Amino acid sequence: MSEQLRVAVQMDPMDSINIAGDSSFALMMAAQARGHTLFHYDVRSLSWQDGRVTAFAAPVTVRNVAGDHFDMGDHRTIDLGRDVDVVLMRQDPPFDIGYLTGTWLLERIAGETLVVNDPVSVRNAPEKVYVLDYARFMPPTLITRRIEEVRRFQEEHGAIVLKPLHGNGGKAVFRVDADGANLSALMEMFNQTWPEPHMVQPFLPEVAKGDKRIVLIDGEVAGAINRKPGEGEFRSNLAQGGFAEAADLTPREREICDAMGPDLREKGLTFVGIDVIGGEWLTEINVTSPTGIVAIDRFNGSDCAGMIWTAIERRIAARAQS
DSSP states (O other): OOOOOEEEEEOSOGGGOOTTTOHHHHHHHHHHHTTOEEEEEOGGGOEEETTEEEEEEEEEEEOSOTTOOEEEOOOEEEETTTSOSEEEEOOOOOOSHHHHHHHHHHGGGTTTSEEESOHHHHHHOOHHHHGGGGGGGSOSOEEESOHHHHHHHHHHHSSEEEEETTOOTTTTOEEEOTTOTTHHHHHHHHHHHOSSOEEEEEOOGGGGGOEEEEEEETTEEEEEEEEEOOTTOSOOOGGGTOEEEEOOOOHHHHHHHHHHHHHHHHTTOOEEEEEEETTTEEEEEEOSSOOOHHHHHHHHOOOHHHHHHHHHHHHHHHHHHO
């Protein structure tokens, strides 16, 4: 049996999660099954004083019972450098200044406590920006706030997809047909809503065949599912009504995973989910709070949460020996 660990989970409120598909809950269940102790805290409770980073946290136990899936003890201040062995950074985006501040604070406990995923790498690898490191696997892509650039891109590629650079879960993703109807209004709305540039890509008809979520654990493929759009939708995100089916990897997808695997390990990105459309086009590298392991395990009979904990325990053992 592995060493019992004290685990602090930085995530959204426990009563707001859907345990049937929530990856953070699956990780907590797997940790508890290994004898690890769990704490829960909100990122907004992080504090720094006299060189110490603390959180207002509560001990928590979990169980796989919908509507009655956790018990929580009294909140107290815990020192994230001294009182726990692992911090799971699992709150959902938006990837905003609040998210960034959380990474700046957690970076300060790096010499004492293992943070998964590594906060420095998370900060430097937002989903739709880090993916540019692998542009050779991406569809044609434009990042801009200028409508003139978008119009030129659309003249070249026809129908396009416009999406926020730091969005998540398929929210605010728009298809604009080749005639450009409503493009001006959409760009006005995007520019008024978000200060950063936006991402523009051709609409890929291959999305009807699915958008594959591939999970990598310490740079190694753990499994995949194919997500297909629901009725009347082009977005395949499960949060937007998409549905999942079992999936194997294409040779191109294997090539993509082999290319990024060593980099993910080196950066301390233990749990990563990438998205590939049509078996060919890499669109995102999800490092902030990746999902998909529950569906993957359901289809493949795997134990991704257990594999993640094995990787975490391996990293902790290596730190102890160094």
